[in-house]
Amino acid sequence: MQALLDAISRLTRPTDAGRVFHGRGGLHPGCEQWALDAYPPVWLLTSFAPVADDELARIGAALAARWAEIAPGEPLNWVFQHRDENRPANRVMAGEIPAEHIVEEDGARFAVNLPHGQNHGFFLDMAEGRRWTRRWAEAHPGGKVLNLFAYTCSFSVAALRGGAAAVDNYDMARGPLAVGRRNHQLNGVQDRAAFHGHDVFSSWGKIRRGAPYDLVVLDPPSYQKGSFVATKDYARLARKLPELLAPGGHALVCLNTPKLGTDFLCDTLAAEAPMLEFIERVANPAVFADVDEERSLKVLVYRQPEHVAPSDSRAPPEAV
Template identity: 65%
Template sequence: MQALLDAIATMDRPTDAQRIFHGRGGLHPGCEHWTLDAYPPVWVLTSFAPVSEADLATVGEALQARWAQIAPGEPLNWVFQSRAEARSETRLMAGSVPNPHVVTEDGARYLVHVLRGQNHGLFLDMAEGRRWVRQHAAGQKVLNLFAYTCAFSVAALQGGARQVVNLDMSGGAIAIGQQNHALNGLAGASFLAHDLFSTWGKVNRLGPYGLVIVDPPSYQKGSFVATKDYARVLRRLPDLLRPGGHALLCLNAPELGPEFVQDTMREAAPELVFEQRLPNPSAFADVAPERALKVLLYRAPDLPPRPTAP
């Protein structure tokens, strides 16, 4: 646990939501089960293995000591989530959690909920993907598939996208996405709480798109299993994209490396050209990059040049 305690002892006061310690990356032997995230003004400690109350007390003391240095006089707020043995339990360990709880990232504001569920409303490892979208969305019509709470849409509209279509089968997630747009004073988005696989006709009629974002769960029983369903999405891309448009393909499944996406794309939509794999935030460094989040960028072919008149 020493690497976690060392990270706490040297961390700065965060302003944006971010990961502080990533034991899951395997770079800190003995700490593989720990992560520490900042959702200001709340710290979220997560363990993926059973831990003792004594260990939690040690971490709490370290957080309290460092917080007294970087935020003297302010109360410490921290939450512990146990995700051991495929079960999730969340406890408020000290202080309180704002309600509503709004965090920032690159000037954008997002609602989060750190006391319920395994997903908190904003995936911190996707920060570089949102940054790329913000930098490249100007003037584009964007399709955001598996939109969750629509953070990609917020980034796209802040980057100058002219329209974003958000689709997710969870009406609750889409409702939070609408609140995220209101928080940022953004217009130009539409929200579809539908099952993608029964909505292709509508999605196609709203296109074509200059950017399609595909960020599905790796395994969600009854809705999406990457090993059989990813190809069903990728084969639609040539019809969804305008010439020269981009597809941002995301996958967070440790058991599936980037070659899974690349091989599936070669079979499902061979005309799309691979451009690059986007980096993950440095805080998510991994001893085995193929196991970490995959964010791959593809481009549709341009229209052939018109023949010149004789």
Template identity: 65%
Template sequence: MQALLDTIATLDLPTDAGRVFHGRGGQHPGCERWALDAFPPVWVLTAFRPATDDELAAIDAALAARWAELAPGQALNWVHQCRHEGRTETRLMAGAVPEPHVVTENGSLFRVHLLKGQNHGLFLDMAEGRRWVRAYCAAHPGLKVLNLFAYTCAFSVVALQAGARQVVNLDMSQGALAIGQQNHALNGLADGAAFLAHDLFKSWGKITRAGPYGLVIVDPPSFQKGSFVATKDYARLMRRLPDLLTRGGHAVLCLNAPELETGFLQEQMQVQAPDLHFEQRLTNPPAFADSAPERALKVLVYRAPG
């Protein structure tokens, strides 16, 4: 745990949301179960095995000491979440969590929720994916974008901010899309976004009729029974991409499954959509550096012919 404590002792005052310690990346031996994130003004410590009272007390003391240096007189706010054997337990350890809680990333505003559920409303490891989408939409103003498995629609926010004409957001969760609508409102985006609470595999007709799209973003769960299982459902989706994309349009394919390597997506694409050209795998944020990159988030960019 010493590497985590050493990192806390040298923390900077955060402005944007982001990861500050990534034990799961395997670069800090003995700390593989720990992650520390900043969702200003709250810190979130995640443990992937139960922590002892002594460990939590040591982390609390380290955070308190550093926070007194960074923000004298201000209350320390931190949350502990334990994820173990399919269960998630979240506790407020000190201070308070704002309600509503809004964080920033590269000038965009996003609502997050730290005390309920495993996911917080903004996937921090996808920051470079959002950066790429922002740059792509800025370079191709007036794009129509399809955002599949949209969750809380962060991709949609940055696409519209960068000049996209329209974004179609699709997700099975009405609750996630409702937060997505709040995110658009927070950023002053009153027009250009559609929010469809549909099962993708029952909605191809509607999605195809609304196309074609200059950019298709695919960011599914790797395994969510009743929604998407990567090993069987990604192929079904890939074969639809040529009909969804404009000539020269791009697809961003995301996969966050440690057991599946980049080759899984590339081989499936070669079979299902061989005319689409692989351009690059996006680099993950430096804070998510991994000693085994194939275990980490994979974000691949493909281009349609023309």
């Protein structure tokens, strides 16, 4: 736990949301269970293993001491989450959480929810993916974007802030999509976004009618019972990409599981969409460094050729 305590002793006052300690990357032996995140004005401490009360008290004391140094006179707000395979437990340890908790990243604003559930509405490790998306939109003003498995639509916000003309957001979970609508309102880009509460796999006809898109973002869960299993379902997604992309269009292909490496995505795209050209892997934020980068978040960029033969642009009937 010492590496975590050392990181706390060096904390600076955050302005943007972000991770400040990533034990899960394996670079701090003995601290693999710990993560510390800033969601200003709240700190979130996560443990992926059971924690004794005296350990929590020691960490809380370290946070309080450092906060008194960097924000004298201001109350310390922090939440503890114990995450296991069953149900996460969240506790407000000190202070309070804003009634509407809004955080920022690079000037964009997002609503988050720390007290309930495992996920909080905003994935910190995807920061570079959002930056790539905004840079893409700045370089392709007026582009049309499809955001599949949109969750709370942070990719959509990034694209629209960069100058995209329109984004279609698809996700079967209507609760996160409602948060996504709020995120667009917070950033003043709601007029250029559409929200579709549909299962992606049962909505291909509707999705295809919106094509072609200049950018398609694929960010599915790695495993969600009854919804998506990467080893089985990613091929079904990859197969659809060519018919959804405009000539010269890009795809941002994402996967976050330590069980599957970059080769899984590359092999899947090579088999199911061989006409697409691999461009690059987007680097993860430095704070999320891992002893084995193949365990960490994978964000790959692909490109549709400028000239696509008709036989390559649409999946055969049996694959639809």
